[in-house]
Amino acid sequence: MRRTNIYLGDEQLARLRLLSSTRDVPVASLVREAVDSWLAEQRVTPVPESEWRARFDSLLQRRDALWQEHDWEAEQVERDVMEAVREVRAERAARRR
Secondary structure (H helix, E strand, O other): OOOOOOOOOHHHHHHHHHHHHHHOOOHHHHHHHHHHHHHHHOOOOOOOHHHHHHHHHHHHHHHHHHHHHHOOOHHHHHHHHHHHHHHHHHHHHHHHO
16 A cells, blocks of 8 residues: 545544544545545456456557558658657647646
């Protein structure tokens, strides 16, 4: 585990402390439980290493097949990728404004 700081309102902290004493568990445990519950509701789950590797290998195989099918040149692919990266960064920057 890693230590982190969160800011809670007085009422939130008071209610957490009350629940903490009622359940006889630390406030930190209640916060971790709440975060786990929220992450589950958001369907945020870690991808196991084996699945990550399988997905990445599949992506590389598709890339190689496309490369051969279209007879692309490395320089053009690099330009296209860099352009896509610029577009994504510009879109993210616009959303932050």
